[in-house]
Amino acid sequence: MKAAVLAVCREATIVDLTHGIRPQDIREGAIVLARVAPQFPEETIHVAVVDPGVGTERRLVCARLGPHWCIGPDNGLWSRLALWRPPESFVSIENSQYRRPEVSSTFHGRDIMAPAAGHLALGVEASLLGPPLEGMVTLDWRLPTVSPGVVEGVVEYIDSFGNLVTNLPREALEKAGLDESASVLVADRSISPILRTYGQSAPGQFVALFGSSGQLEIAVVNGSAAKRFGIGPGDRITVQAAQ
Amino acid sequence: MKAAVLAVCREATIVDLTHGIRPQDIREGAIVLARVAPQFPEETIHVAVVDPGVGTERRLVCARLGPHWCIGPDNGLWSRLALWRPPESFVSIENSQYRRPEVSSTFHGRDIMAPAAGHLALGVEASLLGPPLEGMVTLDWRLPTVSPGVVEGVVEYIDSFGNLVTNLPREALEKAGLDESASVLVADRSISPILRTYGQSAPGQFVALFGSSGQLEIAVVNGSAAKRFGIGPGDRITVQAAQ
Amino acid sequence: MKAAVLAVCREATIVDLTHGIRPQDIREGAIVLARVAPQFPEETIHVAVVDPGVGTERRLVCARLGPHWCIGPDNGLWSRLALWRPPESFVSIENSQYRRPEVSSTFHGRDIMAPAAGHLALGVEASLLGPPLEGMVTLDWRLPTVSPGVVEGVVEYIDSFGNLVTNLPREALEKAGLDESASVLVADRSISPILRTYGQSAPGQFVALFGSSGQLEIAVVNGSAAKRFGIGPGDRITVQAAQ
Numbered sequence: 001m002k003a004a005v006l007a008v009c010r011e012a013t014i015v016d017l018t019h020g021i022r023p024q025d026i027r028e029g030a031i032v033l034a035r036v037a038p039q040f041p042e043e044t045i046h047v048a049v050v051d052p053g054v055g056t057e058r059r060l061v062c063a064r065l066g067p068h069w070c071i072g073p074d075n076g077l078w079s080r081l082a083l084w085r086p087p088e089s090f091v092s093i094e095n096s097q098y099r100r101p102e103v104s105s106t107f108h109g110r111d112i113m114a115p116a117a118g119h120l121a122l123g124v125e126a127s128l129l130g131p132p133l134e135g136m137v138t139l140d141w142r143l144p145t146v147s148p149g150v151v152e153g154v155v156e157y158i159d160s161f162g163n164l165v166t167n168l169p170r171e172a173l174e175k176a177g178l179d180e181s182a183s184v185l186v187a188d189r190s191i192s193p194i195l196r197t198y199g200q201s202a203p204g205q206f207v208a209l210f211g212s213s214g215q216l217e218i219a220v221v222n223g224s225a226a227k228r229f230g231i232g233p234g235d236r237i238t239v240q241a242a243q
Numbered sequence: 244m245k246a247a248v249l250a251v252c253r254e255a256t257i258v259d260l261t262h263g264i265r266p267q268d269i270r271e272g273a274i275v276l277a278r279v280a281p282q283f284p285e286e287t288i289h290v291a292v293v294d295p296g297v298g299t300e301r302r303l304v305c306a307r308l309g310p311h312w313c314i315g316p317d318n319g320l321w322s323r324l325a326l327w328r329p330p331e332s333f334v335s336i337e338n339s340q341y342r343r344p345e346v347s348s349t350f351h352g353r354d355i356m357a358p359a360a361g362h363l364a365l366g367v368e369a370s371l372l373g374p375p376l377e378g379m380v381t382l383d384w385r386l387p388t389v390s391p392g393v394v395e396g397v398v399e400y401i402d403s404f405g406n407l408v409t410n411l412p413r414e415a416l417e418k419a420g421l422d423e424s425a426s427v428l429v430a431d432r433s434i435s436p437i438l439r440t441y442g443q444s445a446p447g448q449f450v451a452l453f454g455s456s457g458q459l460e461i462a463v464v465n466g467s468a469a470k471r472f473g474i475g476p477g478d479r480i481t482v483q484a485a486q
Numbered sequence: 487m488k489a490a491v492l493a494v495c496r497e498a499t500i501v502d503l504t505h506g507i508r509p510q511d512i513r514e515g516a517i518v519l520a521r522v523a524p525q526f527p528e529e530t531i532h533v534a535v536v537d538p539g540v541g542t543e544r545r546l547v548c549a550r551l552g553p554h555w556c557i558g559p560d561n562g563l564w565s566r567l568a569l570w571r572p573p574e575s576f577v578s579i580e581n582s583q584y585r586r587p588e589v590s591s592t593f594h595g596r597d598i599m600a601p602a603a604g605h606l607a608l609g610v611e612a613s614l615l616g617p618p619l620e621g622m623v624t625l626d627w628r629l630p631t632v633s634p635g636v637v638e639g640v641v642e643y644i645d646s647f648g649n650l651v652t653n654l655p656r657e658a659l660e661k662a663g664l665d666e667s668a669s670v671l672v673a674d675r676s677i678s679p680i681l682r683t684y685g686q687s688a689p690g691q692f693v694a695l696f697g698s699s700g701q702l703e704i705a706v707v708n709g710s711a712a713k714r715f716g717i718g719p720g721d722r723i724t725v726q727a728a729q
Contacts, residue, residue, distance in 0.1 A: 002258045003283040010284075014258075015488045015500075023404055024465050039596065040489040041496075052465055055440025105440040107455030110282065161509055197541025197591040212593030222510050222538055245501045246526040253527075257501075266647055267708050295708055298683025348683040350698030353525065 001047070001114040004100065008118025015040075017048075020160075024052040026076050027139055028233075031157045033070075034080035035165075035213045042067035047117045049109035050077055060112055061133065062126050064088040069120055071113050079138035087136060094130035144172045151176045151239045156215070158232060162224025166237050168216040173239060184208040185238040186218050187229045192242045198222075244290070244357040247343065251361025258283075260291075267295040269319050270382055271476075274400045276313075277323035278408075278456045285310035290360045292352035293320055303355055304376065305369050307331040312363055314356050322381035330379060337373035387415045394419045394482045399458070401475060405467025409480050411459040416482060427451040428481040429461050430472045435485045441465075487533070487600040490586065494604025501526075503534075506646075510538040512562050513625055514719075517643045519556075520566035521651075521699045528553035533603045535595035536563055546598055547619065548612050550574040555606055557599050565624035573622060580616035630658045637662045637725045642701070644718060648710025652723045654702040659725060670694040671724040672704050673715045678728045684708075 005012050017036055021029045029050035037046050051058075051073045061074040066085035070078050071093070093099075093112060098119045103111040116129055144153040144167055153168040164186070173182065183192040191208045194216070201207045203222040211217040216239070218225050226232060248255050260279055264272045272293035280289050294301075294316045304317040309328035313321050314336070336342075336355060341362045346354040359372055387396040387410055396411040407429070416425065426435040434451045437459070444450045446465040454460040459482070461468050469475060491498050503522055507515045515536035523532050537544075537559045547560040552571035556564050557579070579585075579598060584605045589597040602615055630639040630653055639654040650672070659668065669678040677694045680702070687693045689708040697703040702725070704711050712718060 003279075003287075006256065006258070007284040010256075013492065013496075015492070036489075041493040044489075053442050056442030104453075104455045104457075106452065106460075110455065199539050199542030209592065210590075212590040212596065214590075246522075246530075249499065249501070250527040253499075296685050299685030347696075347698045347700075349695065349703075353698065 001049070001110050004110045004114035005047075005118045005121070008115050009121040012118060012121045017046075021050055024050065026050050026052070028157070030077050030080040030139060033077065034084060035157070037068060037070075037081055038066070038084065040068065043069070045069040045071065045117045045120050047109070047113050048072040048077055049113060051075070051108065054108050055105040058137075059133070060093040060108060060116075061090060061136075062093055062116060062120070062129050063090045063136065064126065069117075069126065071117050071120070073108075074133075074137045076137050076139035079136060080141060082136055082138070083141060089126060090133045090136060091126055092130040092133050095128060098124065098129055142167065144168050146172055146175045148177055149241050151178065153216070153237045153239075155218075155231060155233055155235045155237060158226045159217075161219070162226040163211065164218040164225050164229070164231070164237075165211060165213070166216045166218070168237065168239065169214050170210055170216075173216075176239070178239060178241060181242050182239050183242045184216070184218065185240065187231055187235075189229075191218065244292070244353050247353050247357035248290075248361045248364070251358050252364040255361060255364050260289075264293055267293065269293050269295070271400070273320050273323035273382060276320065277327060278400070280311060280313070280324055281309070281327065283311065286312070288312040288314065288360045288363050290352070290356050291315040291320055292356060294318070294351065297351050298348040301380075302376070303336040303351060303359075304333060304379075305336055305359060305363070305372050306333045306379065307369065312360075312369065314360050314363070316351075317376075317380045319380050319382035322379060323384060325379055325381075326384060332369060333376045333379060334369055335373040335376050338371060341367065341372055385410065387411050389415055389418045391420055392484050394421065396459070396480050396482075398461075398474060398476055398478045398480060401469045402460075404462070405469040406454065407461040407468050407472070407474065407480075408454060408456070409459045409461070411480065411482065412457050413453055413459075416459075419482070421482060421484060424485050425482050426485045427459070427461065428483065430474055430478075432472075434461065487535070487596050490596050490600035491533075491604045491607070494601050495607040498604060498607045503532075507536055510536065512536050512538070514643070516563050516566035516625060519563065520570060521643070523554060523556070523567055524552070524570065526554065529555070531555040531557065531603045531606050533595070533599050534558040534563055535599060537561070537594065540594050541591040544623075545619070546579040546594060546602075547576060547622075548579055548602060548606070548615050549576045549622065550612065555603075555612065557603050557606070559594075560619075560623045562623050562625040565622060566627060568622055568624075569627060575612060576619045576622060577612055578616040578619050581614060584610065584615055628653065630654050632658055632661045634663055635727050637664065639702070639723050639725075641704075641717060641719055641721045641723060644712045645703075647705070648712040649697065650704040650711050650715070650717070650723075651697060651699070652702045652704070654723065654725065655700050656696055656702075659702075662725070664725060664727060667728050668725050669728045670702070670704065671726065673717055673721075675715075677704065 059074045063070045093116050099115050100111045151172050153166045155164045156167045157165040180194040183190045191206050195207050195209045198221050302317045306313045336359050342358050343354045394415050396409045398407045399410045400408040423437040426433045434449050438450050438452045441464050444464050448464050545560045549556045579602050585601050586597045637658050639652045641650045642653045643651040666680040669676045677692050681695045684707050691707050
């Protein structure tokens with residue numbers, strides 16, 4: 001894919017986000033994109049290929065989400081990031097002028113998406129890639145439920161340290177009237193208060209804090225919370241006023 | 244090695260092909276190079292170090308294969324790619340002007356190959372790197388055997404999805420008078436017909452199709468064929484007319 | 487982090503040293519930096535984040551070590567490289583002008599270190615990043631003990647081939663009056679003489695040689711010495727005159 005980008009735009013700067021998404025796991029890809037893509041400079045072109053439907057009817061799309069361009073399959077992969085910034089423009093990549101001369105039926109990342117990204121980097125208008133679309137495919141994103149004094153969410157992602165990253169931003173707690181004195185209930189354990197940083201607790205202790213992407217995380221200082229709790233994506237997290 | 248390239252040519256664009264070749268496995272390195280190198284733009288300089296003979300008599304070479312430059316040990320690593328395009332020029336890298344001032348006896352990738360690549364990128368003529376050679380070292384590449392109605396080949400590579408990639412291009416089947424209605428025999432199973440893409444079959448099904456590098460592949464939709472069959476490189480694949 | 491560098495300095499060339507340091511293992515990080523950083527061109531800016539103390543009192547620093555700039559936490563991570571070249575200048579990164587507008591309490595690599603590196607790459611003077619410091623934090627680096635005819639050291643690092651890399655440079659042996667005929671004692675085995683390269687011995691044989699970073703290494707030709715000996719970092723290595 002990098003070769004296919006550079007063949008079109010020799011001056012492109014290419015950065016790998018990750019090669020660690022589980023094969024075909026669109027949901028994990030969508031969560032990682034939502035966490036990391038917003039960190040990039042404006043006008044970055046994000047290309048992502050988690051594409052179990054390659055060669056079938058699913059569309060390949062170019063979307064403008066916030067200040068970024070996004071190229072990939074329309075299978076839900078962009079729908080978590082689109083919660084953050086809804087598409088300003090959204091086209092189906094169909095113009096054969098901006099793909100490789102021979103298109104395989106199993107690797108559209110190389111043959112269609114990477115060349116489209118290269119052309120966009122060269123300055124080609126997104127509207128030339130293909131016709132406009134409406135209605136991006138989405139996944140079932142479980143949003144937090146907020147009631148006075150209680151917030152319910154889920155573990156959404158396990159990072160490379162084994163920290164449990166939830167779908168709970170600071171604002172959800174504020175809406176429920178909770179502050180950092182709250183208790184975080186995970187499995188059969190209650191963690192309180194919410195700290196500012198790992199270093200405020202001792203190695204091996206469970207801590208809850210707002211991580212680098214702004215979501216509540218449960219961690220074990222210098223250890224793996226995922227291993228200690230034995231829980232993962234989809235498992236429930238509750239935050240309530242400390243008893 | 245990247246440091247050694249950039250020390251010579253600050254403007255080089257460096258792309259990692261893979262760091263996943265099994266240590267000292269020249270054959271696997273040669274197969275991956277043959278699959279991936281042709282995807283790169285013309286005038287790309289490929290540097291590859293699978294070099295169990297470092298510090299011994301094996302030569303380091305710079306070969307022109309098709310529109311690309313190839314730098315590495317002459318131990319068979321380039322011989323699969325050279326089946327595709329035989330060397331147009333081929334020199335032994337010996338000129339001490341184009342290496343690091345101190346050459347270790349265990350890491351010629353850093354001390355000789357990377358600086359040679361940097362100089363080539365700067366515009367130094369390949370013929371200045373050292374004297375011309377004839378007769379590239381080759382490995383035993385088992386080519387398909389083609390007879391009327393039957394093609395025999397082997398599994399050559401397992402990709403990161405667990406797909407079994409064979410040494411059978413579409414042309415081998417055409418020579419045998421076979422089309423997509425043929426049966427692919429692998430282990431004790433017969434797969435038919437040859438599909439155009441994974442999405443034409445259901446998750447968990449065995450499929451055969453021509454993959455992104457043009458070779459016949461056996462896959463399990465959304466799964467690992469390598470695990471399901473328990474077979475790997477060198478194991479036999481037969482294609483014959485469907486019964 | 488790459489996004490944060492590129493947001494400041496669009497022209498930066500970024501090279502990954504490794505993502506393979508064990509989480510929170512400052513010592514392993516320091517050893518890898520000492521091995522690899524000196525291979526880079528002059529004026530390279532090294533950024534390293536092994537930072538268990540993120541969000542606590544530990545300082546973030548910019549040090550001039552030899553011809554290189556080094557940015558990271560002052561927790562010992564730079565102290566192995568500083569044995570090689572003591573700091574010429576050393577400042578605490580505190581100027582809020584050179585960081586991201588919002589600084590998280592858990593990811594200073596992204597929010598403070600990467601932007602500081604970007605500004606340095608743009609040409610900002612290191613002295614503007616913050617006030618000068620004295621006294622870098624160091625770890626307990628076990629230096630070789632040298633007596634006539636005997637050198638004692640330790641395994642310091644296991645490379646990706648399973649080679650045991652020691653803290654013994656060639657000069658330590660020379661000081662002890664030893665040459666390549668010496669015996670290297672590791673676990674209950676004696677290896678002699680010290681070879682120039684792996685290829686001088688047969689596959690499966692134990693060999694000792696000076697590796698690509700100039701330190702004595704114990705290897706198994708085409709195999710893993712770490713697995714064969716079952717030893718690792720901190721274990722003792724003795725070199726003495728052959729019997």
